Amino acid sequence: MTEEIIIAGFGGQGVLSMGKILAYSGVMQDKEVSWMPSYGPEMRGGTSNVTVIISDERISSPRINQFDTAIILNQQSMDKFLNTVKPGGLLIYDPNGITEHPTRKDINIYQVPASEEAAKIGIMKLFNMIVLGGFLKIKPIVKPEFIRKGLEKSLPERHHHLIPENEKAIETGKNILKPINVL
Amino acid sequence: MAKELKLMKGNEAIAESAIRAGVDGYFGYPITPQSEVLEHLMIENPVEKTGMVVLQAESETASINMVYAGAACGKKVMTSSSSPGISLMQEGLSYIAGAELPAVVVNVVRGGPGLGTIQPSQADYFQTTKGGGHGDYRLITLAPASVQEMYDFVQLAFDLAFKYRNPAIILSDGMIGQVMEKVVIDDYKPRWTDEYIAKTFPWAAVGKPASRNHNIITSLELDSAKQEQININIQKKYKVCEEKEVRYEMINCEDAEYLFVAYGSSARICQKTIELARAEGIKVGLFRPITLWPFPSKQLKEAAKNVKGILSVEMNAGQMIEDVKLATECRVKAEHFGRYGGMIPDPNEILVALKKQIM
Numbered sequence: 001m002t003e004e005i006i007i008a009g010f011g012g013q014g015v016l017s018m019g020k021i022l023a024y025s026g027v028m029q030d031k032e033v034s035w036m037p038s039y040g041p042e043m044r045g046g047t048s049n050v051t052v053i054i055s056d057e058r059i060s061s062p063r064i065n066q067f068d069t070a071i072i073l074n075q076q077s078m079d080k081f082l083n084t085v086k087p088g089g090l091l092i093y094d095p096n097g098i099t100e101h102p103t104r105k106d107i108n109i110y111q112v113p114a115s116e117e118a119a120k121i122g123i124m125k126l127f128n129m130i131v132l133g134g135f136l137k138i139k140p141i142v143k144p145e146f147i148r149k150g151l152e153k154s155l156p157e158r159h160h161h162l163i164p165e166n167e168k169a170i171e172t173g174k175n176i177l178k179p180i181n182v183l
Numbered sequence: 184m185a186k187e188l189k190l191m192k193g194n195e196a197i198a199e200s201a202i203r204a205g206v207d208g209y210f211g212y213p214i215t216p217q218s219e220v221l222e223h224l225m226i227e228n229p230v231e232k233t234g235m236v237v238l239q240a241e242s243e244t245a246s247i248n249m250v251y252a253g254a255a256c257g258k259k260v261m262t263s264s265s266s267p268g269i270s271l272m273q274e275g276l277s278y279i280a281g282a283e284l285p286a287v288v289v290n291v292v293r294g295g296p297g298l299g300t301i302q303p304s305q306a307d308y309f310q311t312t313k314g315g316g317h318g319d320y321r322l323i324t325l326a327p328a329s330v331q332e333m334y335d336f337v338q339l340a341f342d343l344a345f346k347y348r349n350p351a352i353i354l355s356d357g358m359i360g361q362v363m364e365k366v367v368i369d370d371y372k373p374r375w376t377d378e379y380i381a382k383t384f385p386w387a388a389v390g391k392p393a394s395r396n397h398n399i400i401t402s403l404e405l406d407s408a409k410q411e412q413i414n415i416n417i418q419k420k421y422k423v424c425e426e427k428e429v430r431y432e433m434i435n436c437e438d439a440e441y442l443f444v445a446y447g448s449s450a451r452i453c454q455k456t457i458e459l460a461r462a463e464g465i466k467v468g469l470f471r472p473i474t475l476w477p478f479p480s481k482q483l484k485e486a487a488k489n490v491k492g493i494l495s496v497e498m499n500a501g502q503m504i505e506d507v508k509l510a511t512e513c514r515v516k517a518e519h520f521g522r523y524g525g526m527i528p529d530p531n532e533i534l535v536a537l538k539k540q541i542m
Contacts, residue, residue: 020190020363027190027365035190035363039216039301060454062362065529153190 001056003141004064006081008049009073014128017154018071019050022132025142025150026054034062047076054141071135075099088183092134102180109180110138117176118169126169133173144170186367193333193360194219197263197289197353200337202229205372207258208236210249212268215301216357217291220263233374243268247275247288254284255400257380257387259341263289265357266307267298270315276350277316281402283386283417285344287337288322289353291360294525302525303357303448308502311354312476319414321421323351323428324475326446330364332473347424348386354475356498358448358527421477430473431482435461439468441541442486444507444517445496446472448527453496455530460537467537475503480510492541493517496533498526516541 005022009015019035026033036051051067053059070081072093078100085091087106095101096115112134118127136142142150147170151163191199198220201209211221221239229235240246246262253260264272269290279286290311294304311324323343325336333355340351381389388398404410432450435457436442443453450471460467470486472479487493493515495504504519511517520536522528 023363024190027188033190033363033365036358037361039357039361059364060458061452061530062364063358063448063452063527063529064455065531 001054001141002059003054003069003139004067005052005054005069005071005135006049006067006084007052007071007073008047008077008081011046011048013048013073014125015048015073016050018128018132019052020154021147021150022052022054022142023150024153025146028149028153029142029146031055031142032057032059034059036062047074047080049077049081069135069139071131073131078102090138092131092138092177094131105181106183107181108138108183110134111178111180112173113176113178114173117172121169121172123165126165129166129169130173130176133170134177135173136170137174137177186369189366189368190363191330191334191366192219192363193327193330193355194291195223196330196334196366197337198223198227199368200334201261202227202233202235203369203371204338204341205233205259205374206235206261206337206341207374208238208249208253208260209262210238210240210246210253210260211262211264212240212243212246214265214268216293216303216360217263217265217289219360220289220291233371235374243271244275247272247279250286250288251275251279251282251284254279254286255282255388257375257384257389259285259287259375261287261289261337263291265291265293266295266304269307269310273310273316275316276322277318277320278402279350280316280320280322280417281318282400283348284350284400285341285348286350287340287344287353288350289355292354292356294523300525301357303360303498303527304523304525305356305447305449305498306500306502306523307354308475308497308499311352312478312506320417321349321424321476323347323349323424323477324354325351325430326354326473326475327359328447328450328471330359330362330366333359334366334368343424343428347420349420349424354447356448357525358451425477428474429477429479429482431479432469432471432473433486434469434471436468436470436486438466439489440491441465441467441537442490442493443467443469443496443533443537444472444483444493444503445469446475446503449496449498452528452530453533456533456537459530459534465534465537465542472503478506478510480506483507483510484512487511487515490515494533494537494541495519496528496536497521498528499523
């Protein structure tokens, strides 16, 4: 199993930390992982993205240009990464702020209205965990117990009391997923 | 304590390794994309754990001269920076090599020339392996291709620096510096005691006992005959280093008809290209120099015997290709493919280049 993922959105949406939790969960489940952030002018305002690879084998390149899964959280990232999803691959996106919805027919497409849901809960910070839940519903590449361990590893101890809330948000994400194009 | 598994950035791995390897001092100045080295050291505050000193100097010039002084005392000292900062250190590096002192420098390369970009690059190959500073000297150059190697090569660089009394440099780039991967980390090694240093390194300036003359550490010798002898001794040392310290890795080379030669980040990307190429039935392998100086010339010459062509893949405008051609004595077709200015080649375009330039 090798899963090559791009997560892309605005800086501040929790793109990098979502990737980190996923990567750490992979480590906990004894997988090979790599987490490669955009660290350029992007992180100084504007878009932000991270490539996460989780595999049973040694990972060749941490930088790749085609992905099994793209998790897209704004229009700029949609423009940049829609065509980098491998045929048969997966695109998950939050429809909030998306003006041009994807129309590719050769990939699986799901919406996860995470912004809306996070606003309902009243904690915008849970946004990225809701998105992560959506992804894990389609591709359960790491088991929930390891996600918990991943959360423990990647969150500072003073935030550990928030883990149940995060886990709940992941469950929420799994439940609100909306299929758009399923092969 | 058993070995521990962590998820770390390459830059953090450098810093963590320095603490655990029993390094005495780090002197540095922040610059993207290597700032996490200094940041991690400041957060960990190793003076409380091992007594290691971490200091943000006023400039890169100051950093390298602090390293010069620490090294003169037989201490394990290091600095890190990125390309423009490393350029500022060249005078100091030449002095340290001239004075025959051990030191470790990390260059997390960014695109140049000039201030350039903060994105990854391998454009400092010439500077690192062919000089940079003035005079006939070499830097023992290690090129890590993973976060684990970033960690492991700190210890290795110190071992080599002390063995040859010469600066060793870890030549990384923004990609290996910024990526997070799994790392196995060791327990803390104690720093060397002053007694150990005095006993083990008779050249070190540790205070003069009555039994010997002053240790004078300098790179200045106005008597040309003496200066030539110093040079001869240094070159002898380099010959031994070239014989004994070459390191390299060969991947998928057993049946290879074509060869990529690439180091660091480029070597990782080439491994992805190999996956793509082999899926198409193209038999290509990777020769990865781990030491860029000494360059694995003999080994590459041997590996090149059975292939139809070589593509030297570098994030620069063609630098290592010169060493590839020298090593293979131009008996095999060898071409360069590169992206530069902070652009990272994608695995597909390397495959296209292989087909177009070599096949």
